Amino acid sequence: MSVGEALRLAWQGLLANRLRSGLTMLGILIGVGAVILLVAVGNGASIKVQNQVQALGSNIVYIYPSSTKAGGVSQGFGSGSTLTQADVNALNDRSQAPDIVTAIPVAQASGNMTWQNQNWFAQTTGSTQDFAQVRAYDIKTGAMFTAADVTSSSKVVVVGQTVVDNLFQGQDPVGQQIKINRVTFTVVGTFASKGSAALGNQDNVAVVPITTAWNYLTGGRGKNISQIVIQATSADTVKAAQTEATNILLNLHQVADPTNPDFTSQSQQDILNATSQITGTLTVLLGAIAAISLVVGGIGIMNIMLVTVTERTREIGIRKAIGARRRDILLQFLIESMVLSGLGGLLGIAAGWLIALQIGSIKIAGGTLPQPVVSIPSVLLAFGVSVGIGLFFGIYPANRAAGLHPIEALRYE
Amino acid sequence: MGEIEVQALRGIDLQIVEGEFIAIMGASGSGKSTLMNLIGCLDTPSEGTYLLEDVDVAELDDDSLAMIRNLRIGFVFQSFNLIPRSTALHNVEMPLIYAGDSAQRLERALAALDLVGLADRAHHQPSELSGGQQQRVAIARALITEPAILLAEIMRLLTRLNEQGRTIVLITHEGDIATFASRVVRLRDGLILSDDRQVPREPAGAEAPSEQAAAEAVS
Numbered sequence: 001m002s003v004g005e006a007l008r009l010a011w012q013g014l015l016a017n018r019l020r021s022g023l024t025m026l027g028i029l030i031g032v033g034a035v036i037l038l039v040a041v042g043n044g045a046s047i048k049v050q051n052q053v054q055a056l057g058s059n060i061v062y063i064y065p066s067s068t069k070a071g072g073v074s075q076g077f078g079s080g081s082t083l084t085q086a087d088v089n090a091l092n093d094r095s096q097a098p099d100i101v102t103a104i105p106v107a108q109a110s111g112n113m114t115w116q117n118q119n120w121f122a123q124t125t126g127s128t129q130d131f132a133q134v135r136a137y138d139i140k141t142g143a144m145f146t147a148a149d150v151t152s153s154s155k156v157v158v159v160g161q162t163v164v165d166n167l168f169q170g171q172d173p174v175g176q177q178i179k180i181n182r183v184t185f186t187v188v189g190t191f192a193s194k195g196s197a198a199l200g201n202q203d204n205v206a207v208v209p210i211t212t213a214w215n216y217l218t219g220g221r222g223k224n225i226s227q228i229v230i231q232a233t234s235a236d237t238v239k240a241a242q243t244e245a246t247n248i249l250l251n252l253h254q255v256a257d258p259t260n261p262d263f264t265s266q267s268q269q270d271i272l273n274a275t276s277q278i279t280g281t282l283t284v285l286l287g288a289i290a291a292i293s294l295v296v297g298g299i300g301i302m303n304i305m306l307v308t309v310t311e312r313t314r315e316i317g318i319r320k321a322i323g324a325r326r327r328d329i330l331l332q333f334l335i336e337s338m339v340l341s342g343l344g345g346l347l348g349i350a351a352g353w354l355i356a357l358q359i360g361s362i363k364i365a366g367g368t369l370p371q372p373v374v375s376i377p378s379v380l381l382a383f384g385v386s387v388g389i390g391l392f393f394g395i396y397p398a399n400r401a402a403g404l405h406p407i408e409a410l411r412y413e
Numbered sequence: 414m415g416e417i418e419v420q421a422l423r424g425i426d427l428q429i430v431e432g433e434f435i436a437i438m439g440a441s442g443s444g445k446s447t448l449m450n451l452i453g454c455l456d457t458p459s460e461g462t463y464l465l466e467d468v469d470v471a472e473l474d475d476d477s478l479a480m481i482r483n484l485r486i487g488f489v490f491q492s493f494n495l496i497p498r499s500t501a502l503h504n505v506e507m508p509l510i511y512a513g514d515s516a517q518r519l520e521r522a523l524a525a526l527d528l529v530g531l532a533d534r535a536h537h538q539p540s541e542l543s544g545g546q547q548q549r550v551a552i553a554r555a556l557i558t559e560p561a562i563l564l565a566e567i568m569r570l571l572t573r574l575n576e577q578g579r580t581i582v583l584i585t586h587e588g589d590i591a592t593f594a595s596r597v598v599r600l601r602d603g604l605i606l607s608d609d610r611q612v613p614r615e616p617a618g619a620e621a622p623s624e625q626a627a628a629e630a631v632s
Contacts, residue, residue: 001510002510002515012498314494315496318495318496319496321455321494322482323480323511323512323558324479324483324511325475325476326476328511407455407456410455410494
């Protein structure tokens with residue numbers, strides 16, 4: 001018997017018991033639908049986090065000072081102050097570091113800012129005029145401060161969207177005077193919103209020339225650089241740029257033991273890898289939970305196929321009497337079982353997909369849920385697995401049918 | 414079932430030659446069903462041998478037996494044994510499906526149905542057919558692979574098929590029907606009681622040679 005014939009028979013068999021077939025299919029439908037949906041939700045979350053990491057800037061490598069110890073007690077990550085302006089200058093030397101576009105120093109100062117009777121708290125960052133480009137901030141209004149501002153230590157500031165919203169109450173901030181830690185600054189520009197929140201609000205920022213930060217905001221800590229941000233020429237050269245930067249700094253700092261330098265470098269890719277490892281684990285976990293319901297659905301299929309075989313014992317006897325071989329009967333019932341689960345799988349894919357499309361529009365506190373992303377491999381895998389479940393759970397009933405003795409089967413009432 | 418072993422057939426020695434029309438008679442429990450199962454290769458003897466066209470069927474595996482049932486033997490069961498929820502046409506073409514013989518399968522099945530006068534009922538299911546019509550579907554199914562032996566538990570159409578040279582084994586307990594056969598074997602308690610040759614009675618309608626008339630004769 002050909003597979004086409006078996007498919008026709010399977011279809012007839014399923015139509016003969018519509019309700020029963022439908023209910024059995026429902027078991028697989030729910031299982032496959034759950035797998036598709038939950039994997040899509042996991043993917044969606046993963047993609048959202050990755051986008052946020054990308055939004056930190058493009059092709060970025062961070063250099064942090066290593067932790068220092070005071071009296072044998074570690075002061076924590078980044079507590080050292082080993083990075084200097086000389087390091088930044090060396091990293092900006094194209095002859096030594098051809099894969100680096102630019103390196104910028106960053107000094108952090110926290111500052112309470114006030115404007116008229118409003119006040120707001122934001123991280124104030126001291127850096128150079130290249131900050132916007134390196135960290136991928138777009139200027140919305142006004143302009144970034146200039147190299148001249150850095151040289152002359154001008155009291156100018158560029159603020160992020162969250163600061164604009166909370167401090168200026170709808171007024172145009174450019175040209176306004178604000179106070180940061182009681183020092184008066186002139187707002188020269190604003191950043192366009194990056195619109196993401198999972199890795200900290202990147203819109204709650206204020207950027208001033210680093211020299212200004214040193215002079216007015218960081219107190220007595222001197223020309224402290226809390227991190228150097230390096231932009232590589234392209235995504236392909238990030239690794240090379242990281243290596244060049246490491247070598248330059250090892251040299252400059254006269255580090256004797258390269259395995260224990262006084263700074264740490266971390267590329268954007270390192271952060272991406274770390275986060276995608278977490279979200280990947282989440283996705284697998286969600287998929288595994290859903291897969292359990294698939295197994296339950298498979299057992300339902302086996303149950304119904306056993307009932308079907310018993311019901312059709314006499315038919316099996318007739319088929320054998322007129323010349324059906326063992327494998328003809330086997331094929332007939334296996335295909336029936338696979339059609340049952342495969343069809344349930346297709347419907348489950350459709351259901352999971354439809355629900356996934358709706359989830360992104362569900363409102364929760366702080367916006368919407370991450371839009372689930374249905375991956376084509378997960379769809380193909382789910383369909384393959386559902387057909388495979390039909391095959392696996394169909395083997396026992398089909399084998400039982402095929403093994404029936406024709407005379408006993410014919411006598412069955 | 415139970416503990417007691419029942420020997421359905423004991424010491425049967427029977428030879429059926431090609432082209433014969435043989436009626437096997439016996440009361441219920443005489444072993445005639447078992448004999449039919451053996452002749453039809455549905456079962457193999459626990460002792461002794463059965464040679465079908467000089468082949469010992471006991472030495473054949475299940476698939477070979479299935480092939481013999483498919484191609485060499487046609488069954489017409491008393492209860493017809495049609496497959497429910499399958500059309501008359503599908504029932505008739507089924508042996509061809511298992512034979513893997515797809516050449517003009519539908520045409521041949523339709524022709525076979527036409528031969529028994531049921532061409533217009535091809536797409537009806539057994540439950541939508543009368544007993545007589547179901548019987549004719551069963552006959553069409555038995556004949557579609559042009560088997561060497563026709564094993565029948567019912568009478569219709571058999572005389573005419575025998576005249577075409579087909580070996581026919583008729584299993585019955587009605588002496589009246591057996592008078593159409595040229596040889597009658599009577600069984601009792603698993604043994605052959607008698608084996609007589611006789612002049613078969615002319616069936617009504619045998620004088621009408623056309624197929625259409627034959628079809629009418631069985632309705």
